[in-house]
Amino acid sequence: MPTLSLINFNIVCATLGGFISIFGLVSYLFKERFYLSEALISLLAGVAFSPHAANFIRPLDYALGTDQNLDQITLCFTRLVLGVQLVLAGVQLPKRYLQLEWKSLSLLLGPGMAAMWMCSALVIWALVPNFSFLHALAVGACVTPTDPVLSNSIVKGKFADKNVPQPLQRIIIAESGANDGLGYPFLFFALYLIQYTGMGGEGFSGGAGKAMGLWFYETWAYTILLSVGYGVTVGWISRELLHWAEEKHYVDRESFLVFAIALALFIVGTCGLIGTDDLLACFVAGNVFTQDDWFRLETMDDSLQPTIDMLLNLAVFMWFGAVCPWHLFLENNVIPIYRLIPLGILILLVRRMPIIFAMHKYIDQIESLFQTTFVGFFGPIGVGAIFYLSVSREYLANITVNEEVRADAQQVSDTIEVVVWFLVICSIVVHGLSIPFAKAGYHLPRTISQAISTSTNDEPIPLTSNQHTHSTATHDHVETTSRRTRRHDTSLPTTASRSHTPQPLAFQIGRSVIRSASPSSDARIGSGAGEEPARPVNLVLKTETKADSARSE
Structure with missing residues (x-):
């Protein structure tokens, strides 16, 4: 069970x-x-x-x-x-980094x-x-x-x-x-x-x-100096062996990538066996390993x-x-x-x-x-x-x-x-x-500052019901014209290209839409017979004010 x-x-x-x-x-x-x-x-x-x-x-x-x-x-x-x-920290540093930056590191x-x-x-x-x-x-x-x-x-x-x-x-x-x-x-x-x-x-x-004798002998001589020497030796031998194996095509990609981690495990284990500073030896070995x-x-x-x-x-x-x-x-x-x-x-x-x-x-x-x-x-x-x-x-x-x-x-x-x-x-x-x-x-x-500034400076202008209807109708007319133009023009540029090309502007005055000529083209924009088809434009609507509405009336 x-x-x-x-x-x-x-x-x-x-x-x-x-x-x-x-x-x-x-x-x-x-x-x-x-x-x-x-x-x-x-x-x-x-x-x-x-x-x-x-x-x-x-x-x-x-x-x-x-x-x-x-x-x-x-x-x-x-x-x-x-x-x-x-x-890995030693491996990350560029070529001969410790020798070149010894002054800053010494401080x-x-x-x-x-x-x-x-x-x-x-x-x-x-x-x-x-x-x-x-x-x-x-x-x-x-x-x-x-x-x-x-x-x-x-x-x-x-x-x-x-x-x-x-x-x-x-x-x-x-x-x-x-x-x-x-x-x-x-x-x-x-x-x-x-x-x-x-x-x-x-x-x-x-x-x-x-106490001071032990400190100089055991700590500085055995723990520190021996660790540095051991790290240099193991790092140099490991680099030369990996170079040789790579040139002979004896090592596969997976073993090549994991080599530094295996090196770390080896140094931690061997330094632990002899009772020296495995941390310093690992860092020094990593630097020497990538010396070139x-x-x-x-x-x-x-x-x-x-x-x-x-x-x-x-x-x-x-x-x-x-x-x-x-x-x-x-x-x-x-x-x-x-x-x-x-x-x-x-x-x-x-x-x-x-x-x-x-x-x-x-x-x-x-x-x-x-x-x-x-x-x-x-x-x-x-x-x-x-x-x-x-x-x-x-x-x-x-x-x-x-x-x-x-x-x-x-x-x-x-x-x-x-x-x-x-x-x-x-x-x-x-x-x-x-x-x-x-x-x-x-x-x-x-x-917070942008939110306050936006809410203060961009308050909408209230419109009467007739003005709101008129503005909405004009906006729909212009959007319909724009969509129709895009549908008939297969050479419409992409978003990226439009962002780098000066575009003609369209202004709405009363009930009429007036487009400016494109600076990069001499094509005519119109709907009469014999004229070239209207080129695609970016339409920018001007907000209709009360004065514009009164003139259009």
Whole structure:
């Protein structure tokens, strides 16, 4: 006898597939007409299907009921999405882009990231009660990188094509791609000091000297430099192998198109095995892979990569909506809601804007104060922040004394969970609605002004019943003449051609219709014998006034 199989796999497949199908039916309307980002829509869908609402997506069930397993799932999911996104970001950039634009990128990735880190830490330190500046540095490091996934909403699509110059689009892509992998030094600078100096270094010996030694050796040498070298090597070898296979006609079109995505999966897996920075390696490999611009030009008109990109974006933000600890925003032991809301507002305003205004004269791609404001405001916090949140909580869970997490490490872990999740939600909502609100604010006053002006200046002149009948009859006569002329003249020009050719005008005076001669033709217009047939004209009726009606009477 058939029975229902309400297992999690079936429910998740049905939910995810149903949402993507329904969203696909109206995706153009939402993204290109209303300028709503797919991240915001997916987040709201995740909330609707989460245990807080419909309970179709049950993250804790998949994690066997433990928060530690749930953090691990989220960490792996964000690694996968960011790895693919960063390889594709590297592929999108033109030939030798990093070498040519090194000056602008150096400013954004050096002083820019450092200032964003410090500004974020200062705001967090000021608003989180009983929180040290060192702990605030750890939380601020998680939200320092700009997110490559959310950045796509302002560098792709109709809005970007119309309003964002291409050099500005490319520098935003390059910055968001590179700084995600460069978040490790900022994060582990704080985490090492917390481990070896917090609470007097209880449980760990060596002090600040050992913390700095680990920071230079493990973070800069092993994590950053090894990742760059590994990315360059894998990207160059992959490019040469694909060139060779293409010249020998060994690779088919489908495998050629999916090669960059497969490269991303390979780098994420191998970097995870050796414990290095897979995000930075993916971005560097993507750039080296298209160093000669060959692969980018070959796949420019293909839709496979954007399609995979969209599917991953929809899935990850649905997951965020389902796993976000919404209840912690109201009930937590680290920061009350009346401090959390100002924290989100201040981070969005001062985290990035001051340093961009300070450096905009030295960044060639930024040409005006409006573009400076745009770049300063659109520094979204998203998937990268959740990735670093998971990394930091995993590291802090290992700072233990007597098999229990040390008190200061637990406080930092709890604060990171609340603050970073709240800032990510704020960024998704604010940056997702900024463009629609900006467009509405720009067009609404003009629309209202035009409506008022039209209603004031174009009031109809009241006519008597006799005048109304006479005007209607005249209009019908002229329209009948026009239709008869079109019917007998087979050389009637199309709408496009008429729009570029000066046309004779017709004026109605009393009961007579007088047509002016066409400037482009010497043909006579009349109905007498021996005259040429009337040529087609556009008839423009003059509104009959009371004076005209009196004269015609």
